[in-house]
Amino acid sequence: METSALIRRAELPIGPAFCQFPVDVWVILLAHRRVIAGEEQLEIPKIQMDKNTRKVRNQDINPCIEESDGSQKCLAANNYDKSVCSAYFQRYKTCRKYWHNIMIQRRRDGIKPDMPTAEERQQILAAIGGKPY
Template sequence: MNAKQMENESRLTALNYGYRDPVLFYKTSPFLLGAIFKVPPQTNIFMSRKLQRLRDHDINPCLVEADASSKCMDKNNYNRDACTLYFLRYKSCKKFWNGIVMQRRKDGIKPDMPTAEEREKILASIGRIPY
């Protein structure tokens, strides 16, 4: 296989696996030209794994509060004083769910963090959002 065939094959592979820009594929891996990367289509290659985990509803119970505080910062030209209530709500959300995680660890319940469905049931049993 010559270099041109390898380039065409890798471009097709990049497009088949959901890469938006095949040029990015070449720039990020010039030594693996022609290699086949098995990346699921739903995976966003532009976000780090840590950021993907933080954006997952099953892992981060305070995603809504985090997004609200970010939007507030954007809207108020990054004036922290204007978004204090959003920050306090996020902080109390993290504190509440951290307490749930600690209690579940004590009780030996796995996984430590309740799934999104379990969290909805917990909040429904309380009757309101406690934070």
């Protein structure tokens, strides 16, 4: 199998600000060489999220994913000007405080898990008439 069939050149800027090698060279440096049935192939490794990143994106662990995504989108849309996105940051902080207080109360009451699952949180929010933050 030809290398060109396994690796397609990415359309990324090349130059001193980015890198000194074409992108396909970097992919080749990251790839593993394998020989199968006398034919050499390049195996490109899958990029996986680390454990902490998976936790942050898990809805059963993080109740404020929606607020976090909103603040990140605001920053990206406004050229990372934090002063424009202060309402999003405040909503995220309020969300975290709210669910942290519920987690502490559940821990005191001996309820496991400490953080309600995504389904339980939906029921809690429905019972109080929506998000209090």
